[in-house]
Amino acid sequence: MNRAIMGGMLAKCAEIMGWAGIVVNGCIRDVDEINKCEIGGESFGDLSGDETNERLYADSDGILVSTSQLSL
Known part of the structure; x- marks a missing residue:
């Protein structure tokens, strides 16, 4: 847990690409930017294409x- 693997720049790139979200199993930085x-x-789509x-x-x-699919 010495290094952040995601920050504001990656979040902005994801936003531009139209991603619904990012799951990070680790540290992040630039929380205000993110x-x-x-x-x-609340809900992100299929995790693995048409497989599961x-x-x-x-x-x-x-x-x-x-x-x-859960009803929310």
């Missing part, structure tokens, strides 16, 4: 992966 980007949200139908749901409390 919070200004239009990425993140797994869905990722996230909010400020955590992340949930489900094999079926």
Whole structure:
């Protein structure tokens, strides 16, 4: 946990590319810059293309992966 693997520049690139969000298993930096980007949200699409139908749901409390679509 000595290095951040994501910061504001990567978040801005993800926003420009139209990504719904980024899941980071590690440290981040530039939190104020990241919070200004239009990425993140309640529900992100399929995690692996057409292979498994797994869905990722996230909010400020955590992340949930489900094999079926949940009604929110």
